Amino acid sequence: MKTTLVCSGGLDSVSLAHILARDGALARIVAFDYGQRHAKELRFARDAAERLAVPFHLIDMRTVGSALTGSALTDDIEVPDGHYAEDTMRITVVPNRNAIMLAIAFGVAAANGDDAVATAVHGGDHFIYPDCRPGFTDAFAAMQRAALDGYADVTLHVPFVHRSKADIVAEGARAGTPFARTWSCYKGGDLHCGRCGTCVERREAFHLARVPDPTAYADPDFWRAAIAAQEAD
Numbered sequence: 001m002k003t004t005l006v007c008s009g010g011l012d013s014v015s016l017a018h019i020l021a022r023d024g025a026l027a028r029i030v031a032f033d034y035g036q037r038h039a040k041e042l043r044f045a046r047d048a049a050e051r052l053a054v055p056f057h058l059i060d061m062r063t064v065g066s067a068l069t070g071s072a073l074t075d076d077i078e079v080p081d082g083h084y085a086e087d088t089m090r091i092t093v094v095p096n097r098n099a100i101m102l103a104i105a106f107g108v109a110a111a112n113g114d115d116a117v118a119t120a121v122h123g124g125d126h127f128i129y130p131d132c133r134p135g136f137t138d139a140f141a142a143m144q145r146a147a148l149d150g151y152a153d154v155t156l157h158v159p160f161v162h163r164s165k166a167d168i169v170a171e172g173a174r175a176g177t178p179f180a181r182t183w184s185c186y187k188g189g190d191l192h193c194g195r196c197g198t199c200v201e202r203r204e205a206f207h208l209a210r211v212p213d214p215t216a217y218a219d220p221d222f223w224r225a226a227i228a229a230q231e232a233d
Contacts, residue, residue, distance in 0.1 A: 002027040003116040003157060004109040006101055009044030011182045011202060012120035012160065015172025019159075020118060021052045022175045027114050028055040030105050034065030034097065036073045038188035047181055059104055068094050072186070079186045081195040081222070083230035089128050089197045092186060098131035099140065102156070106144050110152035122160035122168060124201060134161050165201055166208035173211045180214040194219035200226045 003020055007013040007029045020026035029052075031045035042058065049056035065074050071094045072079045080088040098121065105117045125132035141156040148154055160168055172179070184202045185192040192199050194217030203223040206213035 001025050001116050002114040003118050004105055004112070004114045005029050006105050006117065006119045007031055007045045007048060009041035009046075009048070009182065010120075010184050010198075011172070011177075011179060011205075012122060012165065012168050014044065014048045014182045015168050015175065015177045015179075016118060016120040016159070017048045017052060018175040018177040019171060021054075025116075026052060026054050028057060028108070028112065030057045030059060030101075030108055032059045032061050032101050032104075034061040034068070034074065034094065036065070036094075036188075037079075038073070038183065038186050040188050041183040044181060044183045051178075051181075057108060059101075061100070064100065065094070068097070070095075079196050081226070082197060083200050083226045086197070086230060092197070093129060096131065098129075098136070102140060103144075106148065106154055109154045110148055113152075114154065116155045116157045118157040118159070120160055120168070121158055122165055123163055124165045128197075132161075137161055164208070165205035169205045169209035169211050173209070179206075179211075184215075189218065191216050191218045193217070195222045195226075199223070 003025045004027055005017055005020060007017055017026060029045060029049040031042050033039060033042055046056050069075055072091045073094055077091060082088055109117050121132035130136060137156060137158045184198045186196045186198050187193045192215050200223045204227060
């Protein structure tokens with residue numbers, strides 16, 4: 001099955017790229033610049049496409065992103081520290097981001113004769129992001145069947161939607177994913193900060209999967225305190 005992958009350059013989507021490539025299903029990688037403060041992630045998406053020898057499509061969504069205000073990822077709002085599941089992380093929601101990106105990706109897939117669009121949304125995203133939940137992905141898949149009816153038959157592939165990030169690390173390791181060549185941190189500094197929700201979740205996932213974490217963190221020990229605080233709540 002020829003698959004278009006929406007890839008941010010993060011651990012989840014780059015792992016899925018390697019899994020699809022291992023299975024002979026990866027046709028192309030599509031990434032989106034929506035003005036995110038951690039735009040350096042896009043270099044890691046391009047790197048994955050080059051490493052896996054598939055076309056890379058970078059979609060410039062900066063004018064759209066500038067209108068999706070109120071998020072710490074696109075506005076001058078501080079990215080909070082703490083566990084990914086804390087309510088403070090809701091400030092990182094970019095409204096309708098996945099719906100917009102997936103709609104474009106389906107158009108790219110249909111135009112190129114691909115059979116599926118894949119995205120690496122996972123169970124850990126459900127706390128914060130409504131457009132990562134099964135209710136959304138099921139509805140979006142139905143909408144796209146109607147949108148392309150009679151023109152193309154493109155399915156939505158969401159293999160992690162009911163699984164944890166630790167599951168992704170374990171499966172990504174089996175597929176040979178070079179985790180050091182992925183980017184998660186929302187703050188976009190020289191190193192992963194180790195304190196924002198995505199860094200805490202990343203570090204925790206490696207720990208739970210019992211896979212060595214090759215990531216250099218500015219604060220490598222904060223994740224334990226963040227998890228303890230979340231569990232205490």
